Amino acid sequence: MVMITLEGITKKFGDFTALDRINLKIEDKEFMALLGPSGSGKSTLLYTIAGIYRPTAGRIYFDDRDVTEIPPKDRNVGLVFQNWALYPHMKVFKNIAFPLELKKAPKGEIEKKVREVSKMLHIERLLDRYPWQLSGGQQQRVAIARALVKEPDVLLLDEPLSNLDALLRLEVRAELKRLQKELGITAVYVTHDQAEALAMADRIAIIKEGKILQVGDPDEVYYKPAYKFVAGFLGSPPMNFVEAEIKEGNLYIYQSIIPVPQQYREIVKKLNISEALFGFRPHDAEIVKGEGKGIKGEVYSFEPLGREQIVTVAVDGEVFVKVFAPEGEHFKFGEKVTIIPNEGRVILFDKKTEKALEFLL
């Protein structure tokens, strides 16, 4: 069952696009990590899920309920921030009880739930202290208890462990994961720490410049990164492309900078394909008029695809490359063009078997 659905979420701050048409489905009881470099939009996405930010465009669903216009307090989410934000003038008990008091829960119920959640987090003996009388790890446990006490549908965590020392991080990390599974709660966890995401998450969404580059389980994103950026960011092991192809039936190239026809021909030969076409996914390559640095060729044919068009470029008599031309750009048959590959995937179509293989640039 899908718990959270993000559909075309865009968030702008003035002219700046912090989130760019994000689509993501998070399963019920799933632990999803949002991983990416500083400034990539992770927190903005989390706050948009929480309802703290309203998206500029797109819709958010919890289960099947459209919550896009619903304020945070009515979304039943638990939030844990990096700086914990405990109320300094309230004792631990009161800090944890606060969300239930806001909901005007009966006193007996508050007492029972605060005790229960404190037991789970091993902080029963701290209930009578003020936050400043606690260590960092204890404060963080209180913050987690406060987020869990109202039994939220979704737990949203923004770098919750980054203020803890290494040992404590490991300890709270294990505890958090255990609780999340035991309570069967859906968690979205923002981090820029690759090891943390790989160790904790059921799936990881890799974010760069407001876009999700890849979503997959830890093994998938680590061993089969879809982009050079992802491979570099996660420190994935490099592979020799031809070997990798033969072993796995998949083609992954890390070290090649710009694919040249010679490489294509070698791949075609190794795969025993007589005729092949190479294609780029939209936005993974640019096609420009004239000869420049990149793959040079002549326009051979075009086919419309929605508002975009696919242009086939003859690189030489044998190698053809398919590329998505930008909206509004017009090319002529036989016109000299250059294809500039960006970071991303290239697709190889075997014309005989109509099998498509993807590989990395």
Ligand SMILES: Nc1ncnc2c1ncn2[C@@H]1O[C@H](COP(=O)(O)OP(=O)(O)OP(=O)(O)O)[C@@H](O)[C@H]1O
């Ligand atoms: N309220 C705001 N007003 C203007 N720009 C903002 C606002 N909040 C975030 N941004 C910008 O949006 C981008 C994404 O910020 P965000 O905090 O979501 O990144 P992040 O991936 O969580 O980074 P970090 O790991 O450093 O916390 C940044 O360039 C940031 O400057």
